[in-house]
Amino acid sequence: MSKLPTLQDVADAAGVSYATADRVLNARGNVAAKSAAKVRKAIETLGYVRDRNAANLSRRRRMAFRLLLPDSAGGFFETIRAAIDRQKPLRAAQRIQLEIASYTGFDPVALVREIDACDPAEIDGVAVVATDAPEVTRALVELRGRGVPVVTLVSDTDPAARAAYVGMDNVAAGRAAARLLGLFQAGRRGAILPVLGDAKSRDHADRLAGFREVVVRDFPHLSVLDPVESQDDPTRVETLVTAALRSDPPAAIYSIGAGNRGLVSALQHVPVRPRIVVHELGAVSRQALERDLIDAVIDQNPAVEVAEALDLLTRLADGTAQPALPADLTPRIYLRDNLPELSGDAP
């Protein structure tokens, strides 16, 4: 373990005081050009790297991040909430506090209220499951104007309203679903039924758009049926899918929203089931894969997304250009063969 150089070593090598070395390291100014040059050379030759933890300690850096989530119970946002809770010990040990604030439904007014409630004196960063509404954009822009870093999580909004979007590219996810189902048909003709949660929801609309794009371009022998809408309600999903399977069974189903439980129920006693791709790896979809009731799951690892959002906020709040950990948030494709081990992760 060869000793790593400290700033004191740098100062000694440069023949200046610790304080001067610190001034050039942190570009605080008020240093003679000659001294600065000497320090810079010493940093270079010694290969000095600042100890980030010591720096943060002396700075008394403590961060509090607020995560703004829709209060929808069960399902996806429950998973997000669980992922946040699982991050708390890790972040607490780094003096980073995590607060969850829930807003009712996807109500823009409620969300704006929560955004406005973020006090720059208390909150060092905000991750928000956003919506497209202009009043939300306005509120976020204003929050950023007050100096609070903002990232959108899972669901994006106007780029001007956030430093970054941490979440899946839903258009890409739809495209991938189309590619899978298209290849599964192996050139045969057929119709695909999209089961939407809500056509007005941005992520669902994006997935459908990507899906259509690829089917039309690369699988012209396939047709996309008019989507049915379930409002993410499993019972409605079951009814809709059962009806579809009875009349004129489609060759494939692309389940774009939630309600996998209903889908699975509808499939339980079908003699020949269509090819099926659904979203979100949870207890239900996982079991459905294992029982061969569906073919593939497209997932946006919520745990990784949460971790990435927090890392990003930390770097933004720090101001300094910190190196990042690698993360790939592209849509993940799970078959029954490449499932991750269970870890209390699935809702």
Add this chain to the structure above:
Amino acid sequence: MSKLPTLQDVADAAGVSYATADRVLNARGNVAAKSAAKVRKAIETLGYVRDRNAANLSRRRRMAFRLLLPDSAGGFFETIRAAIDRQKPLRAAQRIQLEIASYTGFDPVALVREIDACDPAEIDGVAVVATDAPEVTRALVELRGRGVPVVTLVSDTDPAARAAYVGMDNVAAGRAAARLLGLFQAGRRGAILPVLGDAKSRDHADRLAGFREVVVRDFPHLSVLDPVESQDDPTRVETLVTAALRSDPPAAIYSIGAGNRGLVSALQHVPVRPRIVVHELGAVSRQALERDLIDAVIDQNPAVEVAEALDLLTRLADGTAQPALPADLTPRIYLRDNLPELSGDAP
């Protein structure tokens, strides 16, 4: 930013000295049962969480990890090397030094030499691309016996020889490849050609075994041809595939090893190409996806694996049960639609 409690706060609340609070926090013993109870209660009620960074600083914790890699130039291990280099600034700022040691070929003797060269006085952890050879296992067991944490990376060995394996489950990868190609055939009969690098290499053998297992069980109408072996040489791959496509073209090809460049060349002017799944997302396979020369890539995100291995070693060397970041190292499936953005990552 409500002030987080320090150990001093705990000591005050418990009515003992800082040192005593520290003794119970760190289970150092020599504390009266009554004092210990008071401290524990104070920790509980205050919600005290130790500042890990301050602790590490005062401990002068500096770590040096050695990564033992085969010296094979180009291709996969080049990517691993690049991922390690990209981790250096991040780890250096946390006082963690990274050293790469290369051993020739996959030669067990050379690897054992490198393992034995790890001095417990200098090295706080070792990540090794291992092989199955018994002498390697022996050397690693001995290294662990000297108190050095060991994890295997990318390629595993006897479980007794390491604390954990960080890498892809190659059997699962083979299964997933079979599932994809099986579904792509949509019930039609056909033959699949496996293109191996080296049948004696553990990871290739595992992939092939998983592949066969799923084809036999779930796609009995498909047959698996005798694998051809390329020694991961692109030119050989090209020759072998060209020959196969000329005589009796298979319905699909599963490229298990390296040499994607050769595969792509062979496919360049084929009128009707087979369905194709290959391994490792790199510049070549990426472009092949985009040009629709292949259908899917199965990838084991090397950058994430390296990060995970280093995190694991840090936790092992620390001794303390540190909370971990989420990571999913299961085989990743890329189509042309869900590719990650380029980031100088691909070889």
Add this chain to the structure above:
DNA sequence: CTGAAAGCGCTTACAG
């Protein structure tokens, strides 16, 4: 423009 000193929240000897 330059420097000496206190303090961040811990751990580690050292003394009772």
Add this chain to the structure above:
DNA sequence: CTGAAAGCGCTTACAG
């Protein structure tokens, strides 16, 4: 069994 003190590598006032 208990406590007081120094020090980890930085940053932040404060004084020249």
